[in-house]
Amino acid sequence: MNYKVGKSSKRDLSDAVSEATAGLKSPKLILFFSDVKNFETYTIKIRDKFENSIILGSTTFAGFCRDGAFKDTLLVMGIEDGIECYADVLEEVDKYPLKYIDRVNNCIDKFNNITNTVCFEISTALISCEELVLSTLNSVLSEKNIPLFGGSAGDQGKAERTIISFNGTIYENACAFVIIKNLNGKIKLYRENIYKPTKHYFTATKVDVRNRIVYEYDNKPAAKVTAEALNTTLENLPKYLDSYPLGRIIGSDMYITANQMVTEGNGMSYHARVYNNSKMVLLEPDDYKNVISETIEKVKKDVPNPSLAIMINCLARSMLFENDGYLNEFAKKMSNALGNYIGFAGYGEQLNEQHFNQTMVLAVFE
Structure with missing residues (x-):
């Protein structure tokens, strides 16, 4: 699979986008995470640069990659090939996401076959929408045996404002989802509990x-x-x-x-x-360092050569690690199992039918 993970903390936001997306040509899918303050500008600038890509973004407490954990930084993953994917957005998710269910069906209908396929979703947080989002998505996905993983957007831990974006449009009451088919192997999902x-x-x-x-x-x-x-x-x-x-x-x-x-x-x-x-x-x-080591060993055994990985690490876990001076080491350590991965920290995690908290969720592509 051909993909790149880039990051930038440059003050000039145009320069930051250039640095974080350096080397990307025409990615099929872009995922990006940043702080709340600069998120809307990043959304527009990334869209302007990659008009033909599917682009999902979310605000986060911190972004994770093999170099460590980063705040006030733009983090980008661009996937050039090795996947087939289709995406859309559910709106009015605090009340009526079901109104937009055709968008889920339309994405699935574009695939010739759906083996080795997963749905990744990011919802805006702080509006208690996650269970409604999951019931809407799963009413279609579970019939097709397509697993789901994702997370709620984050902020600096003050529970003030979270934002997501889809293809250059900003949303504060929505869920962006992308259905991804791995053309090179299976996709394994993990949930870690400390x-x-x-x-x-x-x-x-x-x-x-x-x-x-x-x-x-x-x-x-x-x-x-x-x-x-x-x-x-x-x-x-x-x-x-x-x-x-x-x-x-x-x-x-x-x-x-x-x-x-x-x-x-x-x-x-x-x-x-x-x-x-x-x-x-x-x-x-529990002894969280011990638990994390066990998770790393399990993933390495299951998927010795991951081509791609996405992590959602709960905001509360991230704050706990940060207070213990462990957050950066944690992010680097996870790359032992995940290789060149990307991750974000928000207000909740989702796996299949369940929404929960204080957990880490991983998707590892063979």
Whole structure:
């Protein structure tokens, strides 16, 4: 597969685009990530330079590649060949993404066959749209057995504004998606979790699904149940919320649900939906360096010669690594398994039917 990953932190944004896209001729697909401040200008300049390419962009907390983790930097991946791909956008995703479902069908209909195909999507964050986006995309993709991976856009961690772009147009209430066929082999998807279950299990018994609030676990106020499990008081509970997320158990799988805050009436609000009767478990931090090493070994064993890789590393994980002085080392270390990859950090991760948080998702192309 012929592709390039480039980056630039030049102050002059035209120069930055030139540096980050140096060597790209006529890429079939461009993915780019940057800070919020310069994103709209980058969108227009990249579009003007590559009018015939499919271009998806997102704001991010940090961009990742084999050279490290970068903020206030434009990061670009351009894929020249080795793939076939078609893309579009779902709009009004906080309410009516289903109105745009024909755009998904139209993309799939362009392929002669859909073996070794995956859907990559980026949604705007902070509008609780992810579950609606997934149900819309998967209503088409799951029938065709096309797996999905993606992430919600990011910002500097202040939860103020996230933006995506598709082919030069800016969106703040949308999901851009691209269906990619690997012409050279399979595509493997991975999900990494650096939290482990405690002994505290609950069942959600009173829930506001749409607003992502659980009012009761096992018929008791959710915040009180959580505080008790953490052996702390309601007043001190907020201090623990970043480090002790919950796991939503589905069959033998567990998906991380990040705490947002304690609500009125001692409910708990989250960054992903919890459904009535969901089985939940309180999580605690695992030895994350150990977990990451295991992931790298697994990927290397499964895909010894990756041609391309895309990573979504949750914003909360990225902030944790940054506070530990590990973020740059983490990005470099991942290239042991992924080679010359690209990644971004946002407010949520998606894999197939599930939206979750505080996780890393990888797509590795053979």
